[in-house]
Amino acid sequence: MKSGLASSQLTKFYNFIFAMHPLQREIYRKMMPEQKLRVSLSLYHTAWALKMAAIKKQHPDWDEKQILQAVKKAFLHAVT
Secondary structure (H helix, E strand, O other): OOHHHHHHHHHHHHHHHHOOOHHHHHHHHHOOHHHHHHHHHHHHHHHHHHHHHHHHHHOOOOOHHHHHHHHHHHHHHOOO
């Protein structure tokens, strides 16, 4: 794959991920820093719980320690 094509695909991906409805952007703009922190922490905890559930489903034979290690590794290295 040419780097120009990869760069174009990456740009489309970022535009999709970070695209926000104008109303949503306005809501976040008006939030106090503490509110933004609460929202971001809630998203983080939700992502953690979803990753934990996914790993449990992928590896039903693993104990809690193995699952926790895999979740920590995923978050530390930002892998899926």
